[in-house]
Amino acid sequence: MSIRVALIGTGIMGMDHARIFAEELPHVELRTICDVSAERARYVADQFGIQHAETDALKVIASKEIDAVVIASPDHTHTPLTLAAIKAGKPVLCEKPLATSSQECLTVIEEEMKLGKKMVQLGFMRRFDPAYTAMKKDLLQGKIGQAVMFHCFHRNVEAPANFTGQMAISNSAPHEFDAARFILDEEVNSISVFQPQCLDTSKVGAPVFMVLETESGRLINIEINNNAAYGYDVRGELVGEKGSIALRSPVLTELHSELQASEAYAADWRPRFAEAYRLQNKAWIQSIMTNTPSPIASDSWDGYCATLIAEAGVQALSSGTKTLIHRIEKPTFYL
Numbered sequence: 001m002s003i004r005v006a007l008i009g010t011g012i013m014g015m016d017h018a019r020i021f022a023e024e025l026p027h028v029e030l031r032t033i034c035d036v037s038a039e040r041a042r043y044v045a046d047q048f049g050i051q052h053a054e055t056d057a058l059k060v061i062a063s064k065e066i067d068a069v070v071i072a073s074p075d076h077t078h079t080p081l082t083l084a085a086i087k088a089g090k091p092v093l094c095e096k097p098l099a100t101s102s103q104e105c106l107t108v109i110e111e112e113m114k115l116g117k118k119m120v121q122l123g124f125m126r127r128f129d130p131a132y133t134a135m136k137k138d139l140l141q142g143k144i145g146q147a148v149m150f151h152c153f154h155r156n157v158e159a160p161a162n163f164t165g166q167m168a169i170s171n172s173a174p175h176e177f178d179a180a181r182f183i184l185d186e187e188v189n190s191i192s193v194f195q196p197q198c199l200d201t202s203k204v205g206a207p208v209f210m211v212l213e214t215e216s217g218r219l220i221n222i223e224i225n226n227n228a229a230y231g232y233d234v235r236g237e238l239v240g241e242k243g244s245i246a247l248r249s250p251v252l253t254e255l256h257s258e259l260q261a262s263e264a265y266a267a268d269w270r271p272r273f274a275e276a277y278r279l280q281n282k283a284w285i286q287s288i289m290t291n292t293p294s295p296i297a298s299d300s301w302d303g304y305c306a307t308l309i310a311e312a313g314v315q316a317l318s319s320g321t322k323t324l325i326h327r328i329e330k331p332t333f334y335l
């Protein structure tokens with residue numbers, strides 16, 4: 001049995017998903033590539049020997065030839081396309097963010113609950129990254145006692161030209177918000193945001209430094225630096241009562257040359273999280289085949305929480321004060 005998948009959106013992540021589904025996973029038929037640009041859809045379809053290239057996402061979602069949908073189109077399309085897929089009864093793997101506002105996330109939650117079945121897996125792929133998996137396992141086995149603090153660094157080489165000051169919080173940081181919620185297994189109650197005043201903070205991709213407090217009073221600090229220049233670098237160290245666990249990146253070689261030892265950095269997130277993306281997509285296909293959502297993957301509730309923290313973070317940045325996060329009560333549907 002093969003799950004017939006349609007991919008909507010063929011930008012940087014859409015292209016990567018196409019490669020993973022077409023080349024790396026069993027039990028999947030990547031059947032249709034859809035993009036608003038007919039040329040782009042055809043080009044990507046041809047790269048992977050796929051016959052169907054389309055431009056109308058809603059038509060593709062409704063098609064009887066399609067069992068499930070991957071949404072990798074621009075952020076503002078995520079909610080309407082996800083809602084269309086839920087209404088059509090098609091499972092969705094949606095790139096983050098689930099929506100551009102927490103209010104919109106609630107419309108997805110409502111629709112899913114109305115159907116009475118979890119339909120959405122969200123692309124917070126770090127939950128499948130072997131380093132985060134090992135961190136969570138060590139924590140659960142009690143190796144560092146109770147977790148008390150989580151230090152997170154997230155550095156990109158260069159911010160894209162369309163990045164605004166707030167996008168460090170609304171676009172990059174949600175990965176950290178989700179990873180912290182996943183590792184610590186609790187919600188975030190407040191966020192404070194700082195920027196180094198020695199730099200021009202109106203510059204696109206200026207660094208931000210955040211401090212989050214969880215329900216039980218644990219602290220999470222997050223540096224987002226979208227113009228770090230030297231490489232894609234994500235680090236995390238979880239500090240417990242009797243030890244700490246630091247993430248390691250999958251670096252296979254250390255170069256020794258000209259009196260120096262060095263390790264290479266990736267230019268962006270795809271090589272760093274290649275295995276995480278593969279395992280995430282594999283888990284999604286598995287969940288469709290078994291009709292059981294992945295217990296690890298993030299769902300609509302997680303998408304809502306990450307967006308809510310980001311909204312509070314944007315507010316904290318402009319007000320310069322600690323901002324409390326007000327969530328709706330978690331529906332038992334998502335427990």
Ligand code: ISE
Nearest residue numbers: 154155156171172175226269
């Ligand atoms: C991008 O959208 C991602 O999801 C990357 O993982 C992140 O590193 C980058 O900052 C975001 O812009």
